[in-house]
Amino acid sequence: MDSRLHAVLTAHDHVCTTRQLCAADVDEVEVARLVRAGELVRLRRGLYVGGVQWHGATPETQAVLRARAMLLDRPGAAASHASAAALHGLPLYGTDTLVDLVADTPRLRTRGGVRLHPWPEGVESAPVGGQPAVPVAVAIAQMSLGSSIPALVCLDRALHEQAVTKDSVLTAGEALGLVPRARARLNRLLDLADPVCESVGETRTRVMLVDLGLHVRSQVDIHDAQGFVGRVDFLVGERVVVEFDGMVKYGGADGRRALQAEKAREDRLRAAGYVVVRLVWSDLDDAERVHAIIQRALRQAA
Incomplete structure (x- = not known):
């Protein structure tokens, strides 16, 4: 990346205007080339964001970059x-x-x-x-x-x-x-609202369970005869544990260890008489499936 372009983007939190680019001797022809090369992303006429910062960014980061650019x-x-x-x-x-x-x-x-x-x-x-x-x-x-x-x-x-x-x-x-x-x-x-909720997936899961007419408690500590088992995402009724699994915490060696610890905890929950239901992102778009799973778990727990 051209050093002057890099300086302009750095000075303005990775967003810039055509006027700022022109002041750094980056003319319209060069801007068009940079856009084609992916070094700049055009948000609207006269407003740009650095390609490195934009590509692969989370929706939240892209929203921040768009806001910064429009505020300029x-x-x-x-x-x-x-x-x-x-x-x-x-x-x-x-x-x-x-x-x-x-x-x-x-x-x-x-x-x-x-x-x-x-x-x-x-x-x-x-x-x-x-x-x-x-x-x-x-x-x-x-x-x-x-x-x-x-x-x-x-x-x-x-x-x-x-x-x-x-x-x-x-x-x-x-x-x-x-x-x-x-x-x-x-x-x-x-x-x-629930202040103990810890993620987008948990918020969406809780709302679905509430909309399904279920009695739900969030972030519940579970104990067995040996002591503390763990804190579960949700407890439906008295014996159905519902966990939202975003599937991002099980990558690599650390993830495998986390998965093993999760399995051991789940075994203890079942041994203590709890029925464990795991939901993933795709389940949150299928209320009928979730309803059937939870009802089956409630019957099993009873």
Whole structure:
């Protein structure tokens, strides 16, 4: 990579504008070549991100890069909704690729990959790593206006990390002046939240089990006659253990050892009279299958 291009990207957190590139003597012909070579990725006209940082990045990292780039083009704006959540380090699930910003605009409008919202009265920016963004609680309250699962994924993690409280999110929602229907959505979200939940997969699993009408407890310590067996993801009823398995922790030698320890723990659970159900990502899109598995486990446990 050209040293001047590298310096421009480094100075601006791996994003840049055409104007910044031109100031470093990277002209339009060279920009087009760099895009073809994958050294730059064009997000929209006049806005670019470094290819090394973009390719292979997680959805959260790509959301952060998009937000940084769009903020370069919108002085005085701040990231909001899921874009702010990503900047604050929260996980994303089920969100689109548009960048949400609040700015001095009279109405909601979408253009060039940006969803521009009027700046909420009384809300101040809470910069993250030098990037303007609304506070975490405000971002989650804003997300509650849309699909509940993406907002709940962020809320569970923020509660788990003690970045917010349920009261602070509720207060943020009240400050946004939510209409009664939106306030009711936010209240349902807060009722469903669980601060002990540790991952996106666990949040989605818990919601599915609740939606299936099951009595669920999260992160339950299990003991047998020998002592502490382990902490399970979920306990349904009194004797059905449900574990979400993301399948990423079993690679390599360490992963094999972890798998062996997991098997030993599972053997102890079964010996103590528990029925163990393991769910993977694909199961979370098949409620009928999960319902059948859990019902069979409940009958076996009884």
